[in-house]
Amino acid sequence: xxxxxxxxxxxxxxxxxxxxxxxxxxxxxxxxxxxxxxxxxxxxxxxxxxxxxxxxxxxxxxxxxxxxxxxxxxxxxxxxxxxxxxxxxxxxxxxxxxxxxxxxxxxxxxxxxxxxxxxxxxxxxxxxxxxxxxxxxxxxxxxxxxxxxxxxxxxxxxxxxxxxxxxxxxxxxxxxxxxxxxxxxxxxxxxxxxxxxxxxxxxxxxxxxxxxxx
Amino acid sequence: xxxxxxxxxxxxxxxxxxxxxxxxxxxxxxxxxxxxxxxxxxxxxxxxxxxxxxxxxxxxxxxxxxxxxxxxxxxxxxxxxxxxxxxxxxxxxxxxxxxxxxxxxxxxxxxxxxxxxxxxxxxxxxxxxxxxxxxxxxxxxxxxxxxxxxxxxxxxxxxxxxxxxxxxxxxxxxxxxxxxxxxxxxxxxxxxxxxxxxxxxxxxxxxxxxxxxx
Numbered sequence: 034x035x036x037x038x039x040x041x042x043x044x045x046x047x048x049x050x051x052x053x054x055x056x057x058x059x060x061x062x063x064x065x066x067x068x069x070x071x072x073x074x075x076x077x078x079x080x081x082x083x084x085x086x087x088x089x090x091x092x093x094x095x096x097x098x099x100x101x102x103x104x105x106x107x108x109x110x111x112x113x114x115x116x117x118x119x120x121x122x123x124x125x126x127x128x129x130x131x132x133x134x135x136x137x138x139x140x141x142x143x144x145x146x147x148x149x150x151x152x153x154x155x156x157x158x159x160x161x162x163x164x165x166x167x168x169x170x171x172x173x174x175x176x177x178x179x180x181x182x183x184x185x186x187x188x189x190x191x192x193x194x195x196x197x198x199x200x201x202x203x204x205x206x207x208x209x210x211x212x213x214x215x216x217x218x219x220x221x222x223x224x225x226x227x228x229x230x231x232x233x234x235x236x237x238x239x240x241x242x243x244x245x246x247x
Numbered sequence: 248x249x250x251x252x253x254x255x256x257x258x259x260x261x262x263x264x265x266x267x268x269x270x271x272x273x274x275x276x277x278x279x280x281x282x283x284x285x286x287x288x289x290x291x292x293x294x295x296x297x298x299x300x301x302x303x304x305x306x307x308x309x310x311x312x313x314x315x316x317x318x319x320x321x322x323x324x325x326x327x328x329x330x331x332x333x334x335x336x337x338x339x340x341x342x343x344x345x346x347x348x349x350x351x352x353x354x355x356x357x358x359x360x361x362x363x364x365x366x367x368x369x370x371x372x373x374x375x376x377x378x379x380x381x382x383x384x385x386x387x388x389x390x391x392x393x394x395x396x397x398x399x400x401x402x403x404x405x406x407x408x409x410x411x412x413x414x415x416x417x418x419x420x421x422x423x424x425x426x427x428x429x430x431x432x433x434x435x436x437x438x439x440x441x442x443x444x445x446x447x448x449x450x451x452x453x454x455x456x457x458x459x460x461x
Contacts, residue, residue, distance in 0.1 A: 078295075079293050079295060079296070081292075081293060081296060082293070082295060082296055136458075136459075161433075191458075195460070196459065196460075197458045197459065197460070198452075198456075198458060198459065198460045198461075199460075200452070201449050201452060201453070202441065202445075202449070204440070205441050205445070205446065205449050206449065206453065206458065208430070208434050209427050209430065209449060209450060209453050210427075210453070210458075211430075212426065212427050212429070212430020212431070212433065212434070213423050213424075213426050213427035213430065215426070215430065215433075216422070216423065216425075216426020216427065216429065216430060217426070219375075219426065219429075220422050220426070226418065226419075227416065227419050231416070231419070232419065235415050235416070235419050235420065235423060236423060238412075238414070238415060239415070239420065239423050239424070239454070239457070240453070240457060240458055241457050241458050241459050242412075242457040242459060243453070243454060243455050243456040243457030244350075244405075244411045244412060244420065244424070244454055244455050245350075245410065245411065245412065245455050245456060246409070246410075246411070246412045246413075247412075247461075
């Protein structure tokens with residue numbers, strides 16, 4: 034099961050030092066920190082080219098201490114992309130229960146997704162590179178499709194309410210709109226030329242009102 | 248030099264059979280066909296993980312017959328991404344010399360770029376994955392930056408002419424707009440749910456007029 038070994042409490046309540054393997058003399062384990070290094074290694078080397086040996090070197094952990102928490106690199110990839118997916122679904126779920134025009138919920142989903150991309154940059158980048166070569170990757174792709182379906186439904190609702198133009202196919206709009214949102218992983222860097230708020234505002238302005246002055 | 252070994256005449260006037268290496272009994276060389284197979288291999292396996300052995304197997308050519316035309320896999324990558332870049336720059340160059348409002352030239356550049364993405368899908372996909380690990384990749388990145396600079400200048404002209412809203416930074420607009428255009432490589436497939444013309448029209452509609460009805 035996806036995330037079966039993921040222990041949310043670990044990052045705040047690390048294991049007692051004496052419970053770690055004798056060969057591993059570093060500070061207690063923190064799965065969040067481990068995942069961050071692993072995600073960067075996967076992005077840098079490519080998932081296929083990264084060995085457990087590489088991950089051991091990059092994280093400063095023995096392989097056996099990594100195996101103590103996960104079954105191998107495939108599970109590490111699952112955990113990393115699940116982190117991105119969970120955060121993106123949380124944005125949708127929050128809007129699901131809200132009242133009000135669909136177009137306003139759609140705008141908040143665009144803003145919320147952009148925020149997740151920035152906050153979980155390496156994990157979302159990994160998610161967007163997943164091609165379905167392993168069971169875990171296919172699971173991630175299936176969750177991405179579910180996400181797109183729910184987005185398309187939201188766009189469809191906004192069209193029916195008359196707040197989004199009716200001459201465009203909702204699925205095509207969803208692809209283009211989130212193509213724009215997802216492009217952030219390619220060029221947005223914290224501390225770069227544009228801050229998070231400026232990017233989010235420009236994204237919403239462009240998506241909803243377009244380039245031409247109104 | 249980028250593309251130094253590229254011989255545009257080759258695809259239409261293949262070498263005479265007797266000039267080929269004795270071990271290679273297939274039809275005469277066609278660099279375009281070779282590049283197409285190579286680009287798919289690079290995309291499938293990842294550039295780093297692809298050996299000349301793999302390319303020999305995939306193309307059905309001996310390694311020596313490949314080396315007859317290129318110096319190695321780095322040059323094959325250069326040729327593949329140069330093909331995408333040349334086509335994209337051709338779109339910009341054509342508009343450069345034209346008269347008329349900048350916003351109209353910008354719209355034609357968006358349409359033209361979308362057409363190039365579809366026509367040169369594997370090459371543009373490779374180009375967008377280039378990370379700058381080799382000299383050839385850094386050269387490609389530098390040409391991408393030059394392309395973005397010229398796009399931003401065009402957006403800036405359209406703002407000054409009053410046809411594009413002045414409240415957004417031209418560089419940021421360029422990134423978001425072409426983030427949307429470039430997303431095509433992720434999901435557009437010939438013969439898929441949406442045809443080329445529908446995608447191009449939706450792209451322009453969304454980019455210039457946004458989601459809200461005018």
